[in-house]
Amino acid sequence: MLKKKICMVGDFSVGKTSLTQKFVNNVFSEKYLTTIGVKIDTAFINDTKLIVWDVAGRDSLSPINASYLVGANGIVLVCDGTRQSTVRDIKDIWQVVKERIGEVPTVVALNKADLEDWHIDAEQTAYFEEQGWQTFETSAKEGQNVKALFEALVSEIG
Amino acid sequence: MVETNLQQHINQQLFEKLELAYFCVDQSMRVIDASENLESYGYTGVITGANADDCVDFMFGLDAHTELDLPLVESPSGKKVSVSLLPGSTFLTVLISNASVQADQRQLLQQKANENELLVEQQIILMKQLETASEMLEQKNVQLEEASRLQTSFLSGVSHEFRTPLTSIMGYTNLVKQALESASDESSENDKVQHLRAVQRSSKHLLSLVENLLDHGKLDSDEIVVRPKATDLAEIFNDVKLLLKPLSDAKHIDFFVELDFEQPMMVVTDDSRLRQCLINLLGNAIKFTDSGSVRLTAVLSNDFLKVEVSDTGPGISEENLAKIKLPFWQAADTGKTGTGLGLTITERIIELMGGELEISSVLSSGTQVNFEIPAPQLNATLEPIAAVAPSFKQAKILLAEDDYDIADLIVMMLSERGYQVSHVDNGELALNALESQEFDFVLMDIHMPIMTGYDVLAELQAKGNTTPVAIMSASTVESDRAKAEQLGCFDYLIKPVEIDDVIRVMNLALEQ
Ligand SMILES: Nc1nc2c(ncn2[C@@H]2O[C@H](COP(=O)(O)OP(=O)(O)O)[C@@H](O)[C@H]2O)c(=O)[nH]1
């Protein structure tokens, strides 16, 4: 059986856990519960078993723990479309990823697309394009582009 | 050996205390040994010979030679565990220990910290919004102040402009009244007529000021309309001349009027609109000219009327020429009194009449305003209206009007000319009268008690009564006229109505 390890990374509270839960269990909760350490879930896309590492976000207390990334086949970079700082921080986060595991296939989720106060413009996402990352406006709440996000990553991994 | 036993005992206790579990894999990641308590963390099926990553998800992607600490991993049982990968020369040991106490503490701390940070972010955004809001408010405030300043100067301008003709009306009326009251009537009939003419002119002036005000409200809604009809052009110009002469006299400036046509000169144009424009333009010229002259020239050729108003006033700078047609502008910024509406409205009216208002000016030498509008000449001069065709003299007229002053006036003027007029003061009575008697013509107000003019029109239409009805209304709103016309009114006269207009319309109706 084909298996792939995927890591969800990004600032805290951008929706990494929510996207994972929507994808794996098709559930969503408004309540915010900080992820501590890492939670590992599995799901299938066709015959491929995805082992999804929902990693604690980067926050004021701690950087991302890069040990979790070891052996990953692909990365989902997640940011929150209503908080510009989480888009800016992607650059630093990517640096950490690259140092530890090199350049692996990556996609970007601009999450919370269902919310009104969306603050993203082309200038901010230009970096994603430079990197050649497929970018998706997602909503863990409404399910928009969630499946497409993971499918795109799997096909990038090949 | 005792020592070995002790060591084993200690090891055993440590294992239990930390709830330590473990398994070992060979170089190809196959399980070669596993502790029994792995199941208490939910790791099942970890048996010798199994692929590590088939029974333990986190093992996928890892290898046997890399030392790695994976703190706070959520195990299948839901408990947080710490995982340590310890490579040896021939196999890899994976140690798993309970970290739930550490995780719980961390969870509390982290949750608080993150929620705090989110709050701070939110606050920063709110502060920014507050700042923009207060900036906008400040701007609004400035605009409001400006608007209220313009409003105030506008109101004082209105009251000033109205005062001039009102003063003249009151003064001349008083003169006539005194002349009538004094037993020994020294003033000649001719004087009285002159005085009354002055009253009439000033009333027309007042009316054109009111029209300016009303029109201003319509500028945006495209509701200003012009209604051309047969008119004596010379009379308009002479009236305007007599009306404004006192103003130029008061300022000791010359006022020349040059016409290339004689009275009467019948053309088709909207006389009250043309009058309004001329008063506006000449009023401005006289207002701004403190010495020298104001000149009005009018030329009628090939069915076009060319008008020029020129003055020797201070002129208008190029910069101000651009602004001058904006409403309120002069009232607010030149220190002269006035509504500042005249030019805006005049421009619009001229446009509707098929012309264009052109202003040229040289600073400190004067200003010229020109326009040219179609004014098709009529071959036959109209019959003087007072000479009513005798056959109409016996016409029976019904007047429906709830204002007694106006009703009395109309009854008086029509009776004087030989018509038989019956007066009722509401719509219902009008309808009753029309049912019980024959009338040749109805003159009816719109706003009346019990039944409005509209209601009466509707009833008549329903009953198939075809007596011609002319409506008198104070409303210049186009939709009101349209409504009345739809209900079959013969004509729609705007108050104050002139008796000559009433008779003209009536004759038209009676002829049919
Ligand atoms: N409206 C909306 N809220 C979301 C979305 N995704 C996540 N959230 C909320 O954002 C908060 C943080 O989500 P979470 O998944 O815990 O973020 P993580 O820290 O990146 O794992 C939670 O309150 C979620 O309910 C989304 O797509 N739309």
Ligand SMILES: [Mg+2]
């Ligand atoms: Mg999370």
